[in-house]
Amino acid sequence: MNAPPLVCPTIRVMMMPRDTNAHGTIFGGVILSYIDQAGAIEARRHTCQKFVTVAMDGVIFKEPVYVGDVLSFHTRLVSTGRTSMKIQVHVDAERFENPHVTIPVTEATLVYVAIDENRRAIPLGPLS
Template sequence: MKAKPSAASRTIQTSLVLPSDTNQHGTIFGGTMMSYIDEVAAIAAMKHCRTTVVTASIDSIDFLSPVKMGHSLCIEAFVTATGTTSMEVFVKIISEDLQTGERQLTATSFLTFVAVDERGRPVPVPPVYPQSTEEQELFQSASERRRMREARRANSKRMIDHLDLTHRS
């Protein structure tokens, strides 16, 4: 399979923060931002592999600054690293006060997607290669994030053995 540049998967979505998107503080709900992150990251992953994908993990979402009603969000995502059937996607969100033009980094996130066929079975994805400085730095640090992801998954599997699944609401 021929390798593709990270830039080929780059996906950008701009949204306006409306009253229905905000909490009692007049800032965007974290869950609304999480939904945007998953959607844009999934599109970037599908652009890379040109098939359906499923979200395998959301490693982190770091909320760095609040976003007020009336501000815009620029959500940017691209594939930073690949495995055999999986892709790591980086997302950054920049907010902008549309009246002053002030922009700030609002959130960052790493997600993993698995490419699947029509029956939901994993399928191979093309390798990715970085070009820009940002892409190169994220590509070089991807193996450490993968190691942490695998350790977290192993811990989750161990914890499942001790969960009580008998309580019903």
């Protein structure tokens, strides 16, 4: 996957003790939840249609995340299909002790599908 774009992150969040797993590092599911949220915010920038997450592909947890780390979620639309948008999310961590260094910790590619009132896939409208 390419390097993250040098733009403002879609979400920034500090990891808290409530987010930890049994080993004291941050639970991967917490990060996945923020990834889905960041991807949805990116998708919303491009369409006003209702959409749902159909896939989270290529999830890689490259480095552990610790309590006090500040995570930045960078997003970008990579492609569109008939009904779907593919969005990449890159996550960087600033360690609590050293906020001037960012470490790539996680990445994923999400697919969002536009749906109608019956929750069936529908063609994407014009994208912004």
